[in-house]
Amino acid sequence: MEKRITFKGVWLPLALIAPQIVITAVFFFYPAGQAIWxxxxxxxxxGLSMTYVGLGNFEFLLSDPFYRASFVTTAIFSTLVTVVSMGVALFLAVLADRLIKGSGTYRTLLIWPYAVAPAVAGVLWLFMFNTRVGVITWYLGQLGYDWNHVLNENEAMGLVVVASAWGRISYNFLFFLAGLQAIPRSVIEAAAIDGARFWTRFRTIVFPLLSPITFFLLVVNVVYAFFETFGVIHTITSGGPQQATTILVYKVYSDGFVGQDLGSSAAQSVILLALVALLTVIQFKFIERRVHY
Amino acid sequence: MKSTVSALAIVAAMVSADVAYAQTEIEFWHAFTGRLGELVAEQVDTFNASQSDYKVVESHKGNYSETLNAGIAAFRAGEQPELLMVFEVGTATMMAAEGAVRPVFEVMGDDFDQDAYIGSVKGYYTSPDGDMLSFPYNSSTPVLWVNRDLLQANGIDPDVDLSTWENVGEVLDSLAAAGVDCPLTTAWQSWIHLENMSAYHDTPFATQDNGFGGTDTELAFNSPAQVAHIGAMGEWAQDGKFIYAGRRNEGGANFRAGECALFTESSAGYAGIKAEAEFDFEVRPLPYWSALKDEPQNTIIGGASLWVMEGHTDEEYEAVAAFLNFLSSTDIQAKWHQDTGYLPITGAASEATREMGFYDENPGTDIAVIQMTANEPTGNSKGLRLGSFDQIRGIIDEELEAVWAGDKDAQAALDSAVERGNALLRRFERANN
Known part of the structure; x- marks a missing residue:
């Protein structure tokens, strides 16, 4: 049963959606069209001359093994960022939801990191893991572990994932907590009376009821990991060591603004756009089916 | 009505007065902050105070890459400054932009004495005919920094001969045997250990005289000389004798804290090291391989030059010429050289600095000048002029990291860097022909 609201006439609905359409056109359709062109x-x-090359930029990119490797790096990075930031956020939200005293304080403190810009977050984590003066590096050294993300590819990946996921945990936490608090207590209490333990209740009642939130966060976090993590990568690793942390959006930047190769950079934006559109379609088509509204 | 007319008259009078006494104002966009930013502002203030016809307005536009991008974006919008600071790796990009830049020698007019400028400094920025295209503003060259205390503490004579890499290798062995954690580190690995290493040994970095001969140049730094050097560095990295700290000048923190015995870094590192180092340090010439060459050639510069942008009036270009003449004047240039550690751009400024006794009071500050000017530059040591070079350096960084990590041998890494870099050079050639 869907409720449909109908307007009489054409002008009122048009006027109501016009601001959104205009914003989308100016900030999305126009630049996206420019990128494709x-x-x-x-x-x-x-901008003194332009050489038409047809699909030459795409051929150049896709024949480059380092560009193709960047897809794998991006997939690993996005998966890790999404899983870590959503997993930790859900865990913290479940804990905060059970708190009776002081939950307000915890919630406020947990939300703070969201206010930190990605580039600043990158610098903060870089300081803690600095190979020479980092606090955590020093403790790891005491434990006999020689941390060196400047040359170790896995450590570099781990560091940018943690730095990217950290601020995002707050955002996800807010949504999960709101979702948890919207679940009727009576349902959970009924299950408890029937003898369901916490884990069973979580698995069979809470998690399914949270699924709309989880799905929303999944889409938003994947988009975040694809596009907005640029600042973190730029400040911590600049894509290195070797190409261990060169994700697609970082390569768009470095080819466009370091290399001044605007053709290749534009082609990469188009590929990235298509990729994210495809991912979102897949998410809506296959994962949304399992979501209970 | 009457009041309106008189108001208009006043406005008109003000406008005409403004025109009558108007100075010609020019914009100068640069990439300097901190102490260097203050020194730029000081130069500009001195110039503005020295005469009343022209006024230079300096603005900081971010780091080197950001300043270049700001200039490019401004040009596309028709809002370009008269003077734009561009780092040396952007030289080919700017040179290829005919219609966007006006060569410095044209702006300076007929009585411009190009011979007053030090050949190996201006050479990076001249046309094949020797005409100055952009104005060398801040130039430095790599040298070897030595922590004398750390050598002495580990039983090594601090005056030990470090002129060749062979000798350095022996000292590194002793340091490692004595348990020093960081015998050698470096800043700017591509610039020092490939670009300068090639010039210093008179070996091509790229064909066509390192790109000076045309955009159809190909990289050539995978020849036996460079492979031998990178191979040796790779072995030192594996043995813990060479500590890699990062792509830029991260190693500087390690050296200034007294942890590293030897450090290859720009001569412009002087101000920072002098301010922070709490140990006896010394500047030595960059080492060379005596197995490859009996005497080293010359090193090449890094830094930035000032490009004059197209699209301004004759008066504004006169102002630019006046400002560049001011920067070249001996007093200003000598002061800049002494304050910053950057190379002097004129022979007169270098002489004046020597006569003032600055080199005697600050031993080693002339090493860079001597190293640059000892020999007449060859086709291999004039500089580099390669398109997309900032990105090619990124590729070199990646491949060298593979060597330091022990994932690739020197030959494989350099072959791969050459192949990947050549693909970018071909794109640059297409974009600019």
């Missing part, structure tokens, strides 16, 4: 050329940086 530019991806067909090799321009010089100053």
């Amino acid at each position: 530019q991806s067909l050329f090799i321009p010089d940086p100053f």
Whole structure:
């Protein structure tokens, strides 16, 4: 049963959606269209000349094994960031939901990291793990572990994942906590009376009822990991060591703004756009089926 | 009505007065902050106070890459400054931008004495005919920094000969045997250990005189000389004798804290090391391999130059010429050299600094000048002029990291860097032909 609200006439609904349409057109359709157009050329940086190359930029990119490897890096990075930030957030939300005293304080403190910009978060984590003066590096050294993300690819990946996920945990935590508090107590109490333990209640009642929130966060976090983690990568590793942390969006930046290769950069944006659109379609088609609203 | 007319008259009078006494104002965009930013502002203030016809307005636009991007974006929007600071790796990009930049020698006019400038400094920025295209502003060259205390504490004579890498290798052995955690570290690995290493041994970094001959250049730094050097460095890295700290100048923190015995870094590191090091340090010439060459050639510069952008009036170009002449004047240039540790751009400024006794009071500050000017530059040691070079350096960084980590041998890494870099050079050639 769906409720449909119908308007009489055309102008009122048009006027109501116009602001959204205009914003989308100016900030999305226009730049996206420009990117698609530019991806067909090799321009010089100053815009003095443009050479039409058709799909040449895409051929150049896809024949580059390092660009193809960047897809795998991005997949690993996005999966880790999403799983870590959502997993930790859910865990903390469940704990905070059970708190009776002081829950307000905990909630406020847990939300703080969201206010930290990704680039700043990157610098904070970089300081703690600095190979020379980092606090955590020093403790690891005491335990006999030689931390060196400057040369060790796995450590570098771990560090950028933690730094990217950290601020995101707050955001996810807020949504999970709101979701948990919206679950009627009576349902959980009824299950408890029937003898269901915490874990059983969580698995069979709480988690399914949270699924709309989880699904929403999944989509949003994947988009975050794909696009907004640029600042963290830029400050911590610049894509290194070797190419261990060069994710797709970082390569868009470095080819476009370090290399002034705007054709390749535009082509990469188009590929990235298509990839994220595809992922979102997949998420809605296959995962949303399992969501109970 | 009457009041409106008189108001208009006043406005008109003000406007005309403004025109009558107007100074020609020019914009200068640069990438300096901190102490260097203050020194730039000081230069500009001195210039503005020295005359009343022209006024230079300096603004900081971010780091080197960001400043270049700001200039490019401004040009596309028709809002470009008269003077734009561009780091040396952006030289080929700027040179190729005919119609966006105006060569410095044209701006300076007929009585511009290009011979007053030190050949190996300006050489990076001249046309094949020797005409100055951009104005060398801040230039430095790599040298070897030595922590004398750390050598002495580990039973090594601090005056030990470190002129060749062979000798350095022996000292590294002794340091490692004595248990020193960081015998050698470096900043700017591609610039020092490939670009300068090639020039210093008169070996091509790229074909076509390192790109000076045309955009159809190909990288050539995978020849036996460079492979031998990177191979040796790789072995030192595996043995814990060479500590890799990062792609930029992260190693500087380790050296300044007194942890590292030897450090290859720009001569412009002087101010920072002098301010922070609580040990006896010394500047030595960059080592060379005596097995490869009897005498080293010359090193090449890093840093930035000032490009004059197109699209301004004749008066504004006169102002630019006046400002560049001011920067070249001996007093200003000598002061800049002494304050910053950057190389002097004129022979006169270098002479004046020597006569003032600055080199005697600050031993080692002339090493960079001597190292640069000892020999007349060859086609292999004039500089580098490669498109997309900032990105090629990124590729070199990646491949060298593979060597330091022990994942690749030197030959494989350099072959791969050459192949990947050549692909970018071909794209640059297409974009600019």
